[in-house]
Amino acid sequence: MNKSLWISSSEGNKYRVLDEDKRVECLIVGGGIVGITTAYLLCKEGYKPVVVDADYIGYGATGRNTGKITPQNGIKYSDIYKRYGAENAKKYYEANNEALKLIEKIIDENKIDCDYERAPAYIYAENKSDSKKVLKEFDICKEIGINCEFIMDIPLPIESYGAIKFNVGAQFNPKKYIDYLARKVEELGGEIYEKAPMKSIDKYKDIITVHSLGGYEIKTDKLIIASHYPFYDGLSFYFARLRPERSYVVAGEYNGEFPQATFINASTPKRSLRIYNDGERRLLLVAGESHKVAHKEDEDHYGALEEYGKEKFGVEKYQYRWSTQDYITSDNVPYIGYLNSVTKNILVATGFGKWGMSNGTVAGIILSQLYINGKSKYLSTFTPSRSEGYLTGEFLKENTDVGIQYIMGKVKIASKDMPDRDKGKIVSIDKSKFGVYRDAEDIFHIVDTTCTHMGCELKWNPLEKSWDCPCHGSRFGIDGEILEGPATVPLKQYGSETYNEINPNLI
Numbered sequence: 001m002n003k004s005l006w007i008s009s010s011e012g013n014k015y016r017v018l019d020e021d022k023r024v025e026c027l028i029v030g031g032g033i034v035g036i037t038t039a040y041l042l043c044k045e046g047y048k049p050v051v052v053d054a055d056y057i058g059y060g061a062t063g064r065n066t067g068k069i070t071p072q073n074g075i076k077y078s079d080i081y082k083r084y085g086a087e088n089a090k091k092y093y094e095a096n097n098e099a100l101k102l103i104e105k106i107i108d109e110n111k112i113d114c115d116y117e118r119a120p121a122y123i124y125a126e127n128k129s130d131s132k133k134v135l136k137e138f139d140i141c142k143e144i145g146i147n148c149e150f151i152m153d154i155p156l157p158i159e160s161y162g163a164i165k166f167n168v169g170a171q172f173n174p175k176k177y178i179d180y181l182a183r184k185v186e187e188l189g190g191e192i193y194e195k196a197p198m199k200s201i202d203k204y205k206d207i208i209t210v211h212s213l214g215g216y217e218i219k220t221d222k223l224i225i226a227s228h229y230p231f232y233d234g235l236s237f238y239f240a241r242l243r244p245e246r247s248y249v250v251a252g253e254y255n256g257e258f259p260q261a262t263f264i265n266a267s268t269p270k271r272s273l274r275i276y277n278d279g280e281r282r283l284l285l286v287a288g289e290s291h292k293v294a295h296k297e298d299e300d301h302y303g304a305l306e307e308y309g310k311e312k313f314g315v316e317k318y319q320y321r322w323s324t325q326d327y328i329t330s331d332n333v334p335y336i337g338y339l340n341s342v343t344k345n346i347l348v349a350t351g352f353g354k355w356g357m358s359n360g361t362v363a364g365i366i367l368s369q370l371y372i373n374g375k376s377k378y379l380s381t382f383t384p385s386r387s388e389g390y391l392t393g394e395f396l397k398e399n400t401d402v403g404i405q406y407i408m409g410k411v412k413i414a415s416k417d418m419p420d421r422d423k424g425k426i427v428s429i430d431k432s433k434f435g436v437y438r439d440a441e442d443i444f445h446i447v448d449t450t451c452t453h454m455g456c457e458l459k460w461n462p463l464e465k466s467w468d469c470p471c472h473g474s475r476f477g478i479d480g481e482i483l484e485g486p487a488t489v490p491l492k493q494y495g496s497e498t499y500n501e502i503n504p505n506l507i
């Protein structure tokens with residue numbers, strides 16, 4: 001039953017497979033909201049970008065979130081204000097507001113059927129100790145000119161200790177939106193390829209050659225990395241500046257009262273709420289339970305969300321459960337712009353901190369502007385080359401954890417026994433460690449579990465039945481196929497003549 005409501009509701013289109021080498025002007029790697037929005041905006045200006053995706057369009061985080069579009073991004077503005085000042089906090093708001101307006105305009109102009117509706121966004125303190133930070137956030141929001149108000153009670157059966165209502169915001173079905181936009185990209189002359197994972201890149205003079213896992217190469221003048229986690233680092237140290245966090249969503253039919261608005265608490269555990277009406281059913285979505293990838297997968301996250309929905313709204317049955325991950329930057333502001341300060345022909349967008357519908361559209365705006373004329377008024381706020389600010393406590397904590405995870409994985413003693421049916425674990429076979437999943441039919445799936453990104457040892461994820469990396473968040477299926485980056489090389493299966501190929505794509 002782990003399936004995304006959005007992916008189940010929109011089948012998408014079928015695109016070409018990559019079966020030849022290509023020479024293009026603009027290659028976009030990744031067909032989520034970043035890649036497809038950027039491609040659409042470029043096509044509208046007469047360019048003909050080529051988009052390649054490792055999987056199907058919109059099957060990444062874009063097809064697995066809660067579909068809120070809002071500049072209300074949790075406790076955000078007081079954080080940016082403190083670190084980078086009022087001007088940058090204001091720019092962040094303006095960029096996200098422009099993104100919201102752009103999405104609405106695209107939907108209106110094209111009459112896209114994606115269940116879009118305007119919905120103010122509330123953030124509420126669910127306990128007394130969080131009320132101070134909500135109040136502080138409100139003061140900053142007011143100072144930088146955000147259209148919002150402070151209220152004590154929220155229009156839900158949840159006790160609030162103070163809340164901010166952002167008067168602008170919206171909600172939609174992100175998969176229906178992205179499927180339409182992708183179709184439009186091809187109508188306007190762009191090209192899309194699916195099941196085309198990119199493995200590495202070479203640079204010679206001004207030409208970039210991108211190599212696919214399938215053995216084809218695409219030569220391009222400009223490369224836009226929209227692969228969620230950048231599949232190529234270019235010595236920019238994204239691996240040290242991004243924290244991979246998973247979270248969970250459940251959806252169950254609900255016909256009780258709920259205003260046309262979205263909600264998130266400012267407390268721990270995180271809870272995010274909205275209603276989705278597909279014309280036939282009204283579903284309550286409850287999201288939350290964030291944790292670093294491969295750190296708390298053995299807990300009952302879906303159960304906790306369902307319990308919350310039951311306690312607050314009386315919803316007992318849930319038709320959908322899904323999870324996905326997003327990346328958090330060290331300073332809580334996404335990285336959007338040139339890959340680094342010296343590379344002008346590679347652009348990147350990542351680190352949306354679970355607010356990639358609006359920020360992914362901000363990325364589309366900035367990246368298309370940089371591609372076309374090398375300028376964007378938002379670049380200084382989002383540039384990945386910002387030096388101040390990211391050497392934070394979070395940065396140090398995160399990288400200490402990576403070191404600990406690396407060492408712990410190497411010294412951990414593997415089991416001598418095979419797992420039970422439908423279970424996975426690390427087992428010692430022929431004096432080496434392997435990841436073994438024994439399926440319900442008693443077939444063993446055995447892989448080398450050293451992550452092909454940077455060599456950390458993978459952990460079994462019982463909820464998703466996958467092998468996940470506790471260092472940078474790569475995930476692999478039971479037979480070693482890549483589910484999520486930054487890894488670009490699959491795991492080797494037991495019986496292979498060599499061990500896994502490690503490819504950090506640093507240079």
Ligand SMILES: Cc1cc2nc3c(=O)[nH]c(=O)nc-3n(C[C@H](O)[C@H](O)[C@H](O)COP(=O)(O)OP(=O)(O)OC[C@H]3O[C@@H](n4cnc5c(N)ncnc54)[C@H](O)[C@@H]3O)c2cc1C
Nearest residue numbers: 030032033034054060061062065066067068198355356357
């Ligand atoms: C539980 C949860 C709920 C969320 N809810 C919201 C919300 O309500 N509102 C909001 O604004 N944000 C939300 N987010 C965040 C949002 O979903 C993401 O920030 C956003 O979808 C990221 O978009 P993207 O285009 O960068 O990535 P993706 O949608 O993941 O697209 C990246 C694409 O790149 C492809 N790819 C990866 N590597 C390669 C490679 N090597 N070669 C070729 N292709 C590759 C992948 O297959 C994928 O299709 C949520 C996140 C989570 C975890």
